[in-house]
Amino acid sequence: MKKIILLIAMVTTSAICDAKEPCLNKTSVYEARLRINAKSYQFIDYLCDDESAEKGHGFSKKGILEVHANKFNKLFKKVTGIWGMKYIRFDAWNNKPTLYYSMSSSVPTEVNFPITIKNNDLIINCSYISKFFQNGREAKYSYCGDKHIIKDGFGEDEIEYSFPDFHLYGVFYDIYFPKTNTFLVDKEFDVFIGKIDDINFYRRYASYDNYLNDNYTVIMANKKKEYHFKTSQIYQRMAKARSKGFIGLDIIDSKGSITFYGKKALLALLNKSTIKPSIKSYIQQEKAELYDSPNGRFTDMYLVQNDLVNILDVSWNKESSSNVWFKVSYNSKKHGEIIKWISSDAFKSWPYI
Numbered sequence: 001m002k003k004i005i006l007l008i009a010m011v012t013t014s015a016i017c018d019a020k021e022p023c024l025n026k027t028s029v030y031e032a033r034l035r036i037n038a039k040s041y042q043f044i045d046y047l048c049d050d051e052s053a054e055k056g057h058g059f060s061k062k063g064i065l066e067v068h069a070n071k072f073n074k075l076f077k078k079v080t081g082i083w084g085m086k087y088i089r090f091d092a093w094n095n096k097p098t099l100y101y102s103m104s105s106s107v108p109t110e111v112n113f114p115i116t117i118k119n120n121d122l123i124i125n126c127s128y129i130s131k132f133f134q135n136g137r138e139a140k141y142s143y144c145g146d147k148h149i150i151k152d153g154f155g156e157d158e159i160e161y162s163f164p165d166f167h168l169y170g171v172f173y174d175i176y177f178p179k180t181n182t183f184l185v186d187k188e189f190d191v192f193i194g195k196i197d198d199i200n201f202y203r204r205y206a207s208y209d210n211y212l213n214d215n216y217t218v219i220m221a222n223k224k225k226e227y228h229f230k231t232s233q234i235y236q237r238m239a240k241a242r243s244k245g246f247i248g249l250d251i252i253d254s255k256g257s258i259t260f261y262g263k264k265a266l267l268a269l270l271n272k273s274t275i276k277p278s279i280k281s282y283i284q285q286e287k288a289e290l291y292d293s294p295n296g297r298f299t300d301m302y303l304v305q306n307d308l309v310n311i312l313d314v315s316w317n318k319e320s321s322s323n324v325w326f327k328v329s330y331n332s333k334k335h336g337e338i339i340k341w342i343s344s345d346a347f348k349s350w351p352y353i
Contacts, residue, residue: 011203022064022075023048027133032092036117042068043097045090047149051195059155065090070217072120078153088155094256099150101159111163112196114258115150122150127163128235128250138214142235142250164240187308190219190279192324192344194264195316196235198222199270201236201246202279218249220270221277223313227270236263250271280312281347290338292324301338302328303346312339 024151026046031041044066063080067073080099102108109131113124126144132191133139143163148154186290190202190210202217210216218229233252237260248262261269286305289298294315296305303309313327324344332338 022066022077022344023050025049028089030090032090032097034092034095034097035127036097039069039098041117042066042070043090043092044068047081063089063155066124070101074120074122074149076122076152076154079150086160089158093128093250093317094258096256099159101268106134113159113162121157123147124150124162131164136212136214140235142237143240145240145338147200164238187282189281190311191216191281191347192311192314192326193218196246196248196266199263199266200279200311200314201249204228219279220266222270223272224278225270226277226279227266227273228275228277280308281311283309283346284348285346290340290342291325292340294341295323296341299340301335301340303342309342315341 020211023046025048027049027216029044029046031042035041042336045063047061047063049061059078059081061082062077062159063082065079067076074221075119080090082088086101086103088099088101091112091123093100093112093114099113099115101111101113110128111130112128114128116125121298125147125191126142128142129140131139138160141171143271144248145162148158186207188204189206192200193204194201199220199222202219202221204219205211205216218231220227222228229251231251231253235250236246237248237250239247247297248260248266251261253259283305285304288303290303291298307330308332309326309328311326312329315325315327316323325341326344327345328340328342330338330340
């Protein structure tokens with residue numbers, strides 16, 4: 001019996017000694033220990049620069065992700081790495097295990113996919129996306145949909161299709177306010193970012209300098225009240241179907257906790273507010289025609305660059321993010337208060353196309 005036990009021990013020891021390391025030349029090593037479901041996990045992510053390292057299907061540099069815990073040891077290939085212009089790696093975003101995706105292009109994009117662990121599977125089902133546009137502004141939105149189990153080869157296709165493109169470029173490119181006149185520097189102005197039924201959302205900049213520094217407060221408003229979100233980490237939650245568009249907000253507090261607010265929760269916040277709506281912005285076009293209705297015929301009235309208008313309502317065609325109309329109020333010395341509709345083109349700094 002002792003000989004059998006000794007033989008088993010020798011075979012086991014030999015197998016461990018002869019076990020092949022997944023990678024001998026590790027670079028860009030990132031390691032984190034995180035508690036998930038009251039259990040401690042160790043995550044190790046690295047690029048493998050071995051000459052014999054398997055490339056395969058778009059990865060110019062293969063990454064390896066190891067996950068270790070009590071009675072839990074997994075190694076994933078083709079999940080992280082460098083894939084063309086895309087870089088996928090493990091990260092601890094807001095103290096949550098996360099797959100981090102970045103892409104350098106004309107619109108640089110960063111995405112965080114928080115990882116949950118269930119039944120010994122690593123799962124992602126939400127993405128938090130940041131896009132950085134040519135005008136220097138950042139757009140943040142999120143999406144939660146079908147669950148995806150992380151497995152070998154995951155990075156080849158799943159991560160590419162785990163978040164949709166909502167084609168919101170029109171809305172976000174339109175928010176550029178150049179310093180066309182010195183009095184704009186210290187003036188507050190608002191920028192439309194989205195709409196859920198009768199609730200409109202804006203970014204409020206206390207000054208032009210705050211705009212340049214991307215320092216803003218998110219405001220939601222209807223025709224009676226407005227509510228101020230002071231949290232800096234706010235993502236617009238989008239539905240997968242473009243026809244549904246903007247469906248709520250993900251609020252991330254200072255501890256990294258994420259709370260989703262749908263229309264019902266947002267209305268509850270709005271109803272608690274006592275602030276009357278006061279949404280305003282400056283006309284950027286040299287001349288902007290006024291209309292009796294969205295997409296209607298223009299009147300013989302118009303506004304000029306740097307005129308300040310109060311925004312009373314928004315008409316937004318979700319299928320075409322550039323087709324945004326604002327109902328505005330303007331105090332004219334000659335005509336008194338004028339209430340008309342104006343195209344979002346009025347707030348662009350470049351001429352009409």
